[in-house]
């Protein structure tokens with residue numbers, strides 16, 4: 762057989778394999794979902810508390826999150842949500858706005874991405890590494906088909 766025919770057959774098989782995987786085997790839960798709905802949320806870094814408030818945020822899968830993030834401290838923080846490609850500096854006494862679409866269901870951590878020191882809050886030691894939270898993304902579509 763002509764080697765070009767063999768190469769063509771192999772390419773067609775690869776493309777067909779990809780199509781079969783995409784249409785029949787790929788789990789619904791891993792396909793990105795976009796609803797077009799906007800969901801405003803507010804996250805506050807409380808003054809000298811080394812915490813984000815709230816630490817747990819529940820949203821619906823596919824929504825566009827418009828996050829207003831307030832830093833009450835006299836020093837910088839940062840906010841990072843690795844799963845959604847968010848990483849922003851939070852200037853001292855400043856407010857930033859971040860928008861992202863939560864295309865996947867699950868629990869996704871967010872955390873302070875700028876070393877911001879430590880201190881005592883009600884006698885307890887708290888600091889940079891305590892500034893963590895979770896975004897819970899609920900699936901509104903069926904996970905089975």
Ligand SMILES: [Cu+2]
Nearest residue numbers: 873875877889
């Ligand atoms: Cu920090």
